[in-house]
Amino acid sequence: MPPLSSSSPFSSDAHVAALRAAGCVFAEDEAELIRTAARTPDEAVAMVERRASGLPLEHVVGWAEFHGLRITVEPGVFVPRRRTEFLVDEALAAAPHACVVVDLCCGSGAVGAALAASLGQVELHAADIDPVAVRCAGRNVAGYGGHAYRGDLFEALPGRLRGRIDILAANVPYVPTDEVPLLPAEAREHEPLTALDGGGDGLDVLRRVAAEAPQWLSPGGCLLVETSERQAPVAVEAFTRAGLAARVAEDEERYAHVLVGIRAETGVR
Known part of the structure; x- marks a missing residue:
């Protein structure tokens, strides 16, 4: 996957395309979660690239939804199913x-x-x-x-x-x-x-x-x-x-x- 440019629009289709190319079935939903979690366009780009490299989405955004709660999930920790x-x-x-x-x-x-x-x-x-x-x-x-x-x-x-x-x-x-x-x-x-x-x-x-x-x-x-x-x-x-x-x-x-x-x-x- 070619690297995303930090000049890409914050919520651009480029993020969805990159995630889809990496095999993410729910690319649109994941791109929206990343956009919401990122504080800057550059951070969004970095998060998309981490996800596209295979890192679990929960490790990328730093949390998982579980039983109505937002649970903090750090890299290397089992993701609650x-x-x-x-x-x-x-x-x-x-x-x-x-x-x-x-x-x-x-x-x-x-x-x-x-x-x-x-x-x-x-x-x-x-x-x-x-x-x-x-x-x-x-x-x-x-x-x-x-x-x-x-x-x-x-x-x-x-x-x-x-x-x-x-x-x-x-x-x-x-x-x-x-x-x-x-x-x-x-x-x-x-x-x-x-x-x-x-x-x-x-x-x-x-x-x-x-x-x-x-x-x-x-x-x-x-x-x-x-x-x-x-x-x-x-x-x-x-x-x-x-x-x-x-x-x-x-x-x-x-x-x-x-x-x-x-x-x-x-x-x-």
Whole structure:
């Protein structure tokens, strides 16, 4: 693609043409988002060129729309998927009066922020193993009084949360290792592998979360994990082995599958 000239009109068709030539299916919409985000014509040109080079649009403009919120997304951070809004909806339905919320494998913290925005006053915590994600999530949850921690799953969380979590949202990686190369280039090249690769069958991290979750959930608390239709039966087994009452929720329109596990109201594992 030839470089755009900074003398191009701020909202010119040149931006659309450059994006279309780069294979952007929604070139007109993307050009408009870039035009809105850019502060100057030169910045718009630079943003179009970054997008045309393959950078995810959300990394270019610096935010992603998620559950009615504008979530800050920094380069190198997993971009929240619109289908994951279904996980938020299922969490709100399962625990509409939740007081303590944890966004595990939080990435940008989009899920935690969306839950807090809908629930109101909650104690919000987010955690991820990637330091770039933790920094980004910290910015997104701060407005809700939330805190972000770096560490491997539950090791990152304050011990005082044990047995108190009403909603544990864990958007774990669930792509099987040998299928990661089949992902779109935007994901493979610009998002952390730890946010994508779920191991041999894609369920390694899910199993770890399910096994330890009952120790952290409050009585009646719920664990919610996104998975695929193909993986759902094995994922349910992992939840059941951990002592959680499990069900699979499906949204056909968004092709989203969420596994919901409830800790028993009485009894401690």
